[in-house]
Amino acid sequence: MTTTPTTATTTTTRGADLAAARDEQLAAIVSATAAAVADDASRAAVQFTATGTSTGAVATDVETRQHRFVVDEPASLGGDDSATNPVEYALGAFIGCQVVTYRFWAARLGIRLDDVRVTAVGDLDVRGFFGLDDDVRAGFSEVSLDVELVGPEPAERYATLQAAVDAHCPVLDLFANPTPVRTSLHVTSA
Structure with a gap:
């Protein structure tokens, strides 16, 4: 007789598999970073940059790397409530x-x-x-x-x-x- 796993078992197994894959990926990143900075601590220094340009009443278009997002205020704070x-x-x-x-x-x-x-x-x-x-x-x-x-x-x-x-x-x-x-x-x- 063949049994089919229940949805709960399948979901739990899938969750464990995803967690294991994620943990493996993160461990590889840690290992690579540790190796890169072992001989030269200056390699650990990272700088992040964001640039913003005003638009609308008080809104701002923000760029970070290849990403863009809008910042605004609700009307009660002078904005158009077009974004967070x-x-x-x-x-x-x-x-x-x-x-x-x-x-x-x-x-x-x-x-x-x-x-x-x-x-x-x-x-x-x-x-x-x-x-x-x-x-x-x-x-x-x-x-x-x-x-x-x-x-x-x-x-x-x-x-x-x-x-x-x-x-x-x-x-x-x-x-x-x-x-x-x-x-x-x-x-x-x-």
């Missing part, structure tokens, strides 16, 4: 970096991770942006993350993973620590 606003993109960047870092460190620590879901909430008092109160900062006063990890490991393993992510997530570092910003202003007469 800057602080929402910042939260999205945080979420994306968390997912990447969870995937990377799960592979590095040998922790099976089938899925990652992250929600970020940022509290912002617009009095800072509008200059209505100099004692209120212009950016987020707090950011809260809700991270849901799906996988078969014991909770302690995922707590170890979270500690690794908290120590190594680049965008978490941007939010949690001061980063020097240098601005060069260039004015062209119209």
